[in-house]
Amino acid sequence: RSHGAQKLDKEFYSREPSKPLFKKQDLLTVQNLYRLHCIMELVKIIKQEEPVSLYQILNRSKRNTNRFITPVPSKNFIYKAPWLWNSFAQILDLGKFGLDSDENLIKILLKTSLLDSQNSKLD
Numbered sequence: 001r002s003h004g005a006q007k008l009d010k011e012f013y014s015r016e017p018s019k020p021l022f023k024k025q026d027l028l029t030v031q032n033l034y035r036l037h038c039i040m041e042l043v044k045i046i047k048q049e050e051p052v053s054l055y056q057i058l059n060r061s062k063r064n065t066n067r068f069i070t071p072v073p074s075k076n077f078i079y080k081a082p083w084l085w086n087s088f089a090q091i092l093d094l095g096k097f098g099l100d101s102d103e104n105l106i107k108i109l110l111k112t113s114l115l116d117s118q119n120s121k122l123d
Contacts, residue, residue: 023119032114035084036107042081043106046099058082066098088113 022029028036042058049055057078061067066089068082089098092113 019121026115028111028114029118032118036110036114038077038081039084039088039110040103040107041077042085043099043103047103054078 021027045051045054045058046060054077057071059069059071059082061069067086070082070086071079073079073083088110092109
């Protein structure tokens with residue numbers, strides 16, 4: 001069809017729900033991608049102890065080494081990443097797993113947990 005013969009009406013531009021597509025393709029929403037990447041960056045910082053400036057600011061609990069003592073609430077990484085990790089650790093009850101576990105295992109557990117949470121809101 002030539003450009004002038006195309007008639008795109010309201011139906012063409014109607015919004016469709018994207019959540020079922022995310023569920024079908026096992027895709028994370030932007031908010032959950034943010035959570036996944038924050039926690040994975042935190043794990044890398046703890047494992048590699050780099051960058052030193054960030055590593056020294058993070059405050060791990062002395063009683064439970066899989067938890068962090070979070071600083072004053074804010075929107076920056078130093079508060080948000082440990083807070084997200086603590087929430088993740090509490091939901092999954094990380095008895096066998098923790099910050100010392102393999103990064104790929106942590107990532108798989110985290111992504112599965114986020115997808116389950118995201119998809120449960122659809123049902």
